[in-house]
Amino acid sequence: MKELLDYFKNTVSISPEIENKISEIIEEKNLVKGEQVLTDNSAKKEHIFVVSGCLRSFFKTEDGKEHTVQFAIKNWWISDYITLYTDNKSVVSIESLTHSKVLIINNAKVEKFYQEFPQFEIIQRKNFEKRISALQKRILSLLALTAAEKYNQFIEDYTEFEKIIPNYQIASYLGITPQSLSRIRKERFKN
Amino acid sequence: MKELLDYFKNTVSISPEIENKISEIIEEKNLVKGEQVLTDNSAKKEHIFVVSGCLRSFFKTEDGKEHTVQFAIKNWWISDYITLYTDNKSVVSIESLTHSKVLIINNAKVEKFYQEFPQFEIIQRKNFEKRISALQKRILSLLALTAAEKYNQFIEDYTEFEKIIPNYQIASYLGITPQSLSRIRKERFKN
DNA sequence: TTTAAATATGAATCTATGGTAATAAATTAA
């Protein structure tokens, strides 16, 4: 709870009154390793804020393959933005990779919150600006980089994640098979 | 000009006073086919709103290959979100694919505008919600779909674009070569 | 029009990555 307020306070100042209001719309939840917060087809419009631990969002294709959309640690948001902001059916699930603590906020409540506390618009807009540039960066990588280059960039950008996340999930984030990643790692660390 | 105001009015009501203020920060520009609005390494923090015509954002890699990030037509925004919202150096250029009319808004002016007219935060937040879900959708496609599947989805989602955009640019949007796209089209239209 | 340039298609290799399967290493559970 405090963690989210601190996060907000990086952007705007928050009155005690608002603090209370925020607390009211938030559900705090502890997750064990492997536990899912959001399941595909649930169509739950929820924002998830990571207090501690590590989560990932992913989806499965008909052939049974899993594809990782995003990882998130402390102070990151993770959600299924397609479910949140379109009427399309949800395909994304979110699961905990470690013991984690998250804050869950229903989007309907967030919508009300925008109205009551316009300052929240500012917080969210800046949050979105970061997210949009991160998503664009991801698209550039997926379009232009080879598997090895994508892995190098992942290591650079997500140093903190590297130790927590199993390689087969890193592979599914990069859009390659665990076998390919293994080959790339062998090459990379052989010197 | 009017077009942007109409676009805004879909979300919030706008007073004549605000209308004038908006006009002040906007530069209207006519583009001929092939003309660039934004060049890589220019580091210009600009939002571009398409009034008419069609534009695309793209970047080049060292090997000289072009990769298309986005296409945009009437009432779409197109920008380089990495330049806009991070300190990273810009790699993206934006060019006109047809005779086009655009509105160009400098981000510093937009920042001021947020302060003077908080309602603009709402407009922008909703704009961002759409953009984020679109970007996420693109990432899902790039991760999970084969070249042929990506092309099918492109045709479905961007019917209006299909006739305007040359195939070699569609290929660069899908992350494949024009030769591959040609093979896919042959297969697709052979019945 | 005719010519030149840009775009699209085609076919023949080549290559990075995928698929399958077997083994090894590392976690987790008993």
Place this chain on the structure above:
DNA sequence: TTAATTTATTACCATAGATTCATATTTAAA
């Protein structure tokens, strides 16, 4: 600790898509 399960690596073959190069076709320019 040992056994069971999950994750990582390796090898070998298959394949989607890239590359290269040649040739149509379309579009723009003179």
